[in-house]
Amino acid sequence: MRDVAIASFAQATFERSSKDEVELLVDVITRARAESRLSKSDIGFTCSASCDYLGGRPFSFVSALDAVGAWPPISESHVEMDGAWALYEAWVRLQHGDVDAALVYAFGRSSQGNLNQVLSTQLDPYFLAPLWPEGDSLAGLQARAMIDAGVCSEDEIGSIATPRYGDGAAAMVLVAGPLLERASNAAVIRGIDHRIEAHSIGARDLTRSSSTQLAAEKAGACRRDVDVAVACAPYAYQEILLRRALSLTDRTRFTFLGGNSVYPYIVAGLSSVGEAFAKIASGKALSAVAHATSGPCLQQNLVCLLEVQP
């Protein structure tokens, strides 16, 4: 294993944007590249994150490459997931040791469809999806399970409101090896891990986030006395499960992205890591934990531990 660090991050989030994916991305990628002080040719690997179901357009990640300037041809990959998983792939790629910088980006324009309905299509196609349980309905079931199990009271849960899904894009530059030595204000990824629970909602214990807990343990972030933690999830009540699963100390300043703020689906997880990085880069923290989630009712979770560049 070698140290891989975040050198820069840029994002743009909107309730609804008149820009298309290329226009959103070219802005954040240009800013992230400039902040990292690396040029296009320094980037040895590019990994993008998007989901065609958001915009209802096939292969949107291919046309999004117009924002990158993929000439001469580049080494590139894509995940149909939140950008935090593109970050994970880029981190793995940089472990190979033959390239020292990677660009990670994510985009989503969920304002073009009804995301609450669209999310039904990620469920099992035989037994669940034909019933069209919307995102809100599944969230309601999870909240009810939490109340019944005594995890929290009905008052603490509040109401299950449809998240304010928005449009957005984010970009991040990672460095390793000699490019990390030359970097300033970078945040080293000390640990990163992601875990997934069963696809079937009925097969899971919805009253705890076991995959968050396991990912946090494997990333070395569990019960860690870090300065800040940033977690994200679309529904406000999910903050309760995430706080428990991450088992942070009282000293840690905890930020939750989601609930009442605009939630840029597919971008939110990478934003979470980006916010944690920004706290370190600006000198407000020496260590941070970041969390990202994907799938219904916190099915899949990623945790990473960041520390200031030594």
Added chain:
Amino acid sequence: MNYAVTRMLAPVRLPFVVTPGEALSRFLSALVEGRLIGERCSECSKVVLPPRGACPTCGIATNPRDNVTVSDGGTVVMFCIVNIPFEGQTIKPPYVYASILLDGADVPLLHLVEVPVDKARMGMRVRAEWAPPTERKPSLEAIRWFVPTGEPDASYEAYKEYA
């Protein structure tokens, strides 16, 4: 009763309202006025059409100041003859679908060419036949098809970079 289920129907219908973005909106609005606009990259000077708000080669942002009007005449750099009927087809096969390099653009545009299929060829000079102004919508259907101009064919050297 015990029988094998060999098929189940689970219809999926998801409505989307797709917005084209700012650069493409300018392009589509101009089509209604009978104009084709591209974007000139400030770094490599290439003209991209339809515009996307970024130069796909350089990866830098373009803006409305980079808009250039491109000719509605150009050269067929590649073509195919469509012989196969498919759902939603509006023209009876066989017909010619071509990659047309408009004069002043650096990215060929895909469109129909109104020419007998045995007369289609690379290098053929063509011009847009626009739909009447009242029938134009913000789509490439504002151009009905391209028709041969009768000019001498362009030399292969003139367009080989785009073929």
